[in-house]
């Protein structure tokens with residue numbers, strides 16, 4: 001990351017003053033994410049929205065001495081919260097408890113995300129929309145369907161945030177290899193739940209791990225979220241590491257908007273990679289630019305084992321995506 005930042009160049013016409021809205025800003029993710037966004041100098045207008053409590057979070061965060069204005073909004077003011085946003089980050093929704101899958105959150109979170117997508121399409125139709133709310137494999141297609149129904153869908157501006165899987169992969173591989181995680185770059189592709197999460201270890205320096213170590217590492221990356229859910233013992237799921245992941249991905253989107261070159265992060269996007277097989281959304285490396293996702297990168301060379309993992313991931317993704325699409329069709 002450090003070397004990438006050092007080598008990025010800038011377009012002379014780039015602006016770097018952006019409005020970012022966080023929907024669900026009073027939550028376990030929303031609060032630390034709002035703080036981290038306050039520290040991003042490209043954010044000049046930070047709009048914090050929640051069902052309740054956002055004005056308090058905003059007052060608190062606003063005392064951090066960076067050059068942005070922070071405002072908190074309740075549902076009465078959602079139009080003002082969203083209007084003019086360049087980036088909307090959505091961590092609104094309920095988190096898992098032990099024993100639940102992310103898909104178990106669908107019944108509650110699908111309608112929350114649908115309604116916030118409607119408001120986003122109405123008041124900030126050109127914003128880049130970053131979805132954190134689970135199940136990401138289904139909530140991203142929900143947002144796409146809502147924007148399509150409003151005639152404002154731009155596939156380049158909708159992102160499922162899978163960055164936490166990338167963070168975990170770097171951390172967990174470094175624990176095995178005895179290396180500095182900062183230097184461990186692991187591309188994670190597919191989706192954001194269990195077997196749909198596929199780390200491409202064959203594209204790292206760790207392609208020669210013995211089978212048992214490799215399978216254990218992949219399993220830990222795929223089910224890292226469960227570790228946190230279990231340890232929190234009913235008090236929710238990852239919030240702090242997720243805030244870091246969300247701030248990193250939002251930061252990359254802003255870098256792209258500002259015209260920086262070679263800004264590349266994996267994300268779950270409307271993807272051409274496997275559309276012919278019925279997989280409309282897939283996570284792979286994406287180049288972020290002034291108009292959102294400018295390039296969706298192919299997966300590159302895969303090991304035979306990774307080919308198998310991708311096959312399994314696609315089978316689950318097709319069902320998860322369809323579930324989101326059907327929800328909006330049946331509950332517009």
Ligand SMILES: NC(=O)c1ccc[n+]([C@@H]2O[C@H](COP(=O)([O-])OP(=O)(O)OC[C@H]3O[C@@H](n4cnc5c(N)ncnc54)[C@H](O)[C@@H]3O)[C@@H](O)[C@H]2O)c1
Pocket residue numbers: 023024025026027028029030049050051052091092093094095096105109112115116131132133134135136161162163164165192236237238239242
């Ligand atoms: N993408 C990822 O990698 C990832 C990682 C961690 C958690 N998550 C997901 O993020 C979501 C939030 O997790 P959390 O721990 O912050 O939960 P939380 O319960 O602590 O916070 C959720 C917040 O959303 C708000 N909210 C609910 N409905 C809303 C609505 N209609 N409008 C505005 N705000 C609304 C709540 O008031 C609350 O403040 C969960 O669905 C969780 O599964 C995703």
Ligand SMILES: O=C(O)C[C@H](O)C(=O)O
Pocket residue numbers: 095096102134164224225226228229237238
């Ligand atoms: O595990 C969860 O439910 C939250 C999140 O998706 C995670 O990966 O930590």
